[in-house]
Amino acid sequence: MTYLEIHPENPQPRLVKQVVSALENGAVIALPTDSGYAICTQMGNKKGMDQIRQIRHLDEKHNFSLLCHNFGQLGQLVIVDNKAFRTIKAVTPGPYTFILKATKEIPRMMLNKKKHTIGIRIPDHKITQAVVEELGQPLLCSTLIMPGEEEALWEAYDVDDRIGGQIDIVIAGPVGGQGATTVVDFTENTPVVVREGAGTLDLF
Numbered sequence: 001m002t003y004l005e006i007h008p009e010n011p012q013p014r015l016v017k018q019v020v021s022a023l024e025n026g027a028v029i030a031l032p033t034d035s036g037y038a039i040c041t042q043m044g045n046k047k048g049m050d051q052i053r054q055i056r057h058l059d060e061k062h063n064f065s066l067l068c069h070n071f072g073q074l075g076q077l078v079i080v081d082n083k084a085f086r087t088i089k090a091v092t093p094g095p096y097t098f099i100l101k102a103t104k105e106i107p108r109m110m111l112n113k114k115k116h117t118i119g120i121r122i123p124d125h126k127i128t129q130a131v132v133e134e135l136g137q138p139l140l141c142s143t144l145i146m147p148g149e150e151e152a153l154w155e156a157y158d159v160d161d162r163i164g165g166q167i168d169i170v171i172a173g174p175v176g177g178q179g180a181t182t183v184v185d186f187t188e189n190t191p192v193v194v195r196e197g198a199g200t201l202d203l204f
Contacts, residue, residue: 001164003156005172011130019169020134027168028052030144030159033067034125034176035095035198036152037144037159039167040067043137044107055166057147063112065097065119066138069129073138076105078120084186087203093124095176095198099185110140117187127173143180152180 002022006015019029023042028051031038039055041048043066053062066077071089074080078100080088088098097119102111111118121141123129132139144153146162153159156172164170182199185192191204 001160001167002169003160003164003172004169006127006130008174009126011127013134016130016134019131019171022168023131023135023139028166029169029171030153030156030163030167031067031128031131031139031141031171032125032156032173032175033121033123033128034093035123035143035179035181036154036175037156038067038128038141038152039144039163040139040141042135043110043140045140046109049109049140051166052142055163056142056145058142060113062142063099063117063119064110065121065141065143066106067128067132067141068120068122068138069132070122074100074120076103077138078102078106078118080186084191087191088120088122088186090203091199092122093129094122095124095179095181097121097181097183099183099187099194101187115187117185119183121181125176127171131171145180 028041028048102118160170180197182197183195
């Protein structure tokens with residue numbers, strides 16, 4: 001396991017490239033975001049997804065999310081109507097997860113089995129953004145909440161102590177936000193707030 005300290009304001013390109021290279025070779029990483037730590041792997045990495053499920057004790061029904069660099073990455077991946085488009089654009093980047101219908105560009109194994117949906121995040125966090133930008137595609141993730149607990153892990157040393165032996169990289173960096181993301185389901189005509197979190201509900 002590699003423990004990397006990446007600068008929170010000016011992420012070092014060499015270290016970011018090291019993380020991306022590992023992801024491209026099948027790594028599972030712990031990444032600080034604007035709402036706690038996330039556990040991540042490259043899109044389409046089935047072994048990595050299984051590893052995340054095993055660590056978090058998740059079943060096949062779990063909704064994974066995609067960490068995106070910007071709004072432009074969403075167009076090919078999810079179906080967004082005009083109302084959802086305006087709302088999502090207004091509150092991102094920020095501590096929100098949006099549940100949307102997926103297009104055929106996303107591997108079926110990553111989707112909610114019944115609804116064919118996926119969660120989308122555009123985090124307001126420079127380390128996360130640097131990694132996703134360098135990768136050139138969204139990053140598959142799940143909030144790093146340990147089995148039987150309700151809060152995401154917030155400290156790199158805690159992540160290292162608890163799951164360091166089960167993943168490839170722990171990135172040390174500050175975590176923003178005041179709790180987990182606010183989750184909003186946009187798959188029906190009216191947005192539904194699934195979980196109240198760090199993101200304000202003013203626009204919903």
